[in-house]
Amino acid sequence: MNMHRFTTNPFDDDKLREECGIFGTCDTVDAAAMVALGLHALQHRGQEAAGITSFDGHEFYTHRAMGHVAGNFDREDVMRGLLGKSAIGHVRYSTTGETSLRNVQPLFADLASGGFAVAHNGNISNAITLRQELVRRGSIFQSTSDTEVIIHLVATSGYRTLLDRLIDALKRVEGAYSLLCLTPEGMIACRDPLGIRPLVMGKLDDTIIFASETVAFDIVGAEFIRSVEPGELIVVRDGQITSHKPFIGLNPRPCIFEHVYFSRPDSIVDGNSVYSVRKAIGAELARENGVDVDYVIPVPDSGTPAAIGYAEAAKVPFELGIIRSHYVGRTFIQPGDGVRHLGVKLKHNANRNLVAGKKIVLIDDSIVRGTTSLKIVQMMREAGAKEVHMRIASPPTANSCFYGVDTPERSKLLASRMDIEQMREFIQADSLAFLSIDGLYRALGEARRNDGQPQYCDACFTGEYPTTLTDHDGVGQSDQLFLLSERKKAV
Numbered sequence: 276m277n278m279h280r281f282t283t284n285p286f287d288d289d290k291l292r293e294e295c296g297i298f299g300t301c302d303t304v305d306a307a308a309m310v311a312l313g314l315h316a317l318q319h320r321g322q323e324a325a326g327i328t329s330f331d332g333h334e335f336y337t338h339r340a341m342g343h344v345a346g347n348f349d350r351e352d353v354m355r356g357l358l359g360k361s362a363i364g365h366v367r368y369s370t371t372g373e374t375s376l377r378n379v380q381p382l383f384a385d386l387a388s389g390g391f392a393v394a395h396n397g398n399i400s401n402a403i404t405l406r407q408e409l410v411r412r413g414s415i416f417q418s419t420s421d422t423e424v425i426i427h428l429v430a431t432s433g434y435r436t437l438l439d440r441l442i443d444a445l446k447r448v449e450g451a452y453s454l455l456c457l458t459p460e461g462m463i464a465c466r467d468p469l470g471i472r473p474l475v476m477g478k479l480d481d482t483i484i485f486a487s488e489t490v491a492f493d494i495v496g497a498e499f500i501r502s503v504e505p506g507e508l509i510v511v512r513d514g515q516i517t518s519h520k521p522f523i524g525l526n527p528r529p530c531i532f533e534h535v536y537f538s539r540p541d542s543i544v545d546g547n548s549v550y551s552v553r554k555a556i557g558a559e560l561a562r563e564n565g566v567d568v569d570y571v572i573p574v575p576d577s578g579t580p581a582a583i584g585y586a587e588a589a590k591v592p593f594e595l596g597i598i599r600s601h602y603v604g605r606t607f608i609q610p611g612d613g614v615r616h617l618g619v620k621l622k623h624n625a626n627r628n629l630v631a632g633k634k635i636v637l638i639d640d641s642i643v644r645g646t647t648s649l650k651i652v653q654m655m656r657e658a659g660a661k662e663v664h665m666r667i668a669s670p671p672t673a674n675s676c677f678y679g680v681d682t683p684e685r686s687k688l689l690a691s692r693m694d695i696e697q698m699r700e701f702i703q704a705d706s707l708a709f710l711s712i713d714g715l716y717r718a719l720g721e722a723r724r725n726d727g728q729p730q731y732c733d734a735c736f737t738g739e740y741p742t743t744l745t746d747h748d749g750v751g752q753s754d755q756l757f758l759l760s761e762r763k764k765a766v
Contacts, residue, residue, distance in 0.1 A: 295380070295679070296320030296487040297394040297474075299363035299455040301462045301511050303482040307336075307357035310364040311348040313484070313491040318344055319539060320396075320487060321366035324379040328392040330457055331359030335390040339379040361462060363455040365394040368681050378420040381457070386430050388437045389459040395422040396487055397472040397679040400450035401745035425454070438463070438510065442521045449742055451530075451678035453503070455485055461512030469741050470505030470527040471678050471732050473544060483511045488542040499543065505529075528741040530678065531731035534719060535669045536640045537680075540580055547719065550580050555718035556668045556710060557584025557638065564708035565589050566636050566664045572596035574639040574651060575623070581668035582638035596630045597623050597637075597651065623651060631659030637704075641669050643682070645689035648702040656703075665704040670712045670736040671695070677744050678732065712736055 296317030300309050307329045314325055325347055326339035336357050340347040344366065348354065365380040381394040399405070402421035405428070410416070414427045428444030429437070437460055445452075451471035456463040464485045466474045477484040479497035486492060489499045503509060506522040530537070533544050540550040560581065571593050573582035586593035600622055635655060642648050648665065655663045671690030675682045685691045689698055699707035712733065716723045721730045734740045 295365055295367045295394075295396045296491075297363065297365050297396050297453065297455050298484070298486045298491050299361075299394070299457070299462055299464070300479075300482055300484045301361040302514055303360055303479070306360050306362035307364075308354055309482075309484075309495055310362045311344060311354065312495050313486055314344045314348070314364045314366050316491040316494040316539075317366055317487055320537065321368045324367045324376075325365065326367075326379045326381055326394075327357055327362055327364040328381040328383055328394075328457055329357040329359040329362035330390070330392075330459070332459075334358070335383060335392060335457070337381065337383055337392070339376060339381075341376060341379070361457060363392060363394045363457045363462070377418045380420070380422060381455075382418065382420065382422055382426060384426045384430065386426075386437075388440075390457075391426065391429065391437075392457040393422060393425060394455045395425070396453045396474070397451035397467065398677060399424055399448055399452065400677045400742065400747065401448070402450075403746040405447060424448075425452075438508070438519070441465075442508070442519075445522075449745055453487065461510055463508060463510050464503055465508040466503045466505055468506035468522045468525050469732070470502075470529045471741070472530065473533060473538070474503040476500045476503055476509065481514060483516065485509075488538055488544070490539045490542040493541070502545070526728050526730075528729065528732040530680075531715065531719075531733045532669075532676075532680065532735060535715070536577055552718055553580035553668070554584030554587075556715065557581035557586075558588035559714040559718045560638070560666050560668055560708075560710045561585040561588035563711060563714050564666055566666070566706060566708075567634065568636045568662070568664060569633040570594040570596060570629070570635045572630070572635050572637050574637055575599040578637075578639040578668065581640065585636075585638055585666065591636075594626075594629055596626045596635060596655070598626055599623055623654065625654050625658035627658045630655055632661055634662040634664075635660050636664040636666055638666050638668060640667070641672050642667055642689055642698065642702075643672060644687055645698065645701055648704075652702050652704050662705045664706045665699075665702065665708075667707070667709040669710055669715060671698075671709050672735050674735050674738045676735050677740070677747060678734075680735070682735065 298310050298313035300306050307327050310327050324341045325344045328337040338353050363381055381392040383392045399421040402424045405424045409427045416423055425444055428447055429440045432440035432443040434440045434443050437458055452467045453472040453474035454465045473487055475486055475489055477492040477497040477499050484497050492499050505527040508519040510517045529545055534552045538544050538549045542549050571582050571586035571591050573579040575597055583593055652663050672688055673690040675685045713723045732741050
């Protein structure tokens with residue numbers, strides 16, 4: 276489904292990438308400016324494109340652009356045109372749909388009830404099936420994004436109120452979603468019944484804010500209130516908050532990779548400090564797979580907290596043996612084949628005086644294709660390292676994600692076609708080991724199983740997908756997942 280895919284940085288394509296981040300606020304002066312600040316804090320969740328839609332009580336205003344928040348939403352002429360006291364915003368990587376402006380969110384449509392803008396984090400795993408059905412019924416799509424399916428389902432629902440039409444639409448949807456919807460009737464924030472993708476609620480004075488991560492509240496000075504619960508829809512209108520829970524209760528399965536890599540270390544996810552969890556992951560890794568070395572060296576920046584935890588548990592010095600350049604633009608022009616092998620040095624360089632003649636262990640969060648790991652091991656050897664070991668702060672990533680993470684097809688995942696020894700040979704390390712799935716759960720303070728069910732979506736490691744995947748395997752999701760129950764309201 277990733278048509279016309281391009282790599283924004285040719286040397287950064289060996290990481291899993293979160294599809295997007297969302298931020299919204301209502302009933303505040305300069306709402307669009309606050310959203311722009313929030314999107315800055317969420318830039319790591321999507322660096323391909325950004326967009327903001329605002330509402331002034333009468334009209335909707337939208338600006339969408341390719342590239343970073345900076346350079347697009349720090350312009351006075353752009354921000355001056357985003358009027359109103361309510362706004363939602365989105366930063367994007369494409370996992371479903373081509374890379375083009377027509378797929379940049381928020382998406383907007385004029386419905387019978389008025390304007391409807393939506394920002395979506397996640398992936399609708401039956402979007403193709405639903406789209407084909409809607410097209411047969413006469414719907415005309417303006418994008419190739421799975422998010423537009425939700426708009427058409429809302430538009431064609433037979434229910435009377437907008438909220439009921441949205442609930443009706445979500446009954447048809449399979450997969451993962453955290454949504455922010457901006458309407459004339461207020462803002463609606465909702466999360467899928469399994470809570471796969473994150474969404475949190477905060478407050479600044481009398482202003483309610485929603486975001487993908489708590490770190491976005493920090494940048495605007497807001498207070499974190501709570502997570503939006505799995506299967507919950509929260510409506511904010513005229514300063515009033517109502518909570519609706521129209522789906523049957525399920526065992527939540529939030530994405531475990533938020534703790535491993537996606538979220539910023541200074542965020543709180545599922546009640547846990549991401550930084551503290553990553554240090555605990557490193558400690559578990561040291562206990563499971565210690566090795567006799569002189570230094571523990573992180574692969575910056577994502578491997579740093581785990582490396583600190585590893586070093587503390589192993590009682591081995593933590594050192595910066597790899598220095599990362601933070602000034603390599605993601606839109607760097609892809610070089611010709613003749614210098615491609617030098618590419619990794621644009622971002623990473625060996626601290627030669629430190630590593631020469633030493634036995635080192637490199638700590639990274641994951642191995643996807645393995646190409647970057649190979650280059651970094653080679654770089655350490657060229658710098659004179661006596662031994663180069665690698666430890667990975669997660670289990671082998673052997674399965675693709677269908678819930679809003681940009682993963683290669685399964686055949687391109689190194690762990691899907693090689694055992695650990697073959698992977699070690701491929702990256703040319705002296706030894707290679709991964710954290711066990713049980714070790715990952717221990718770092719999170721969880722048992723691996725509770726009544727036979729995993730506590731997180733860990734399908735990228737285990738292949739145990741929490742929903743069926745209609746577009747992938749042709750099997751429909753059970754209607755039981757989205758049975759409507761009596762709606763409950765609470766402030």
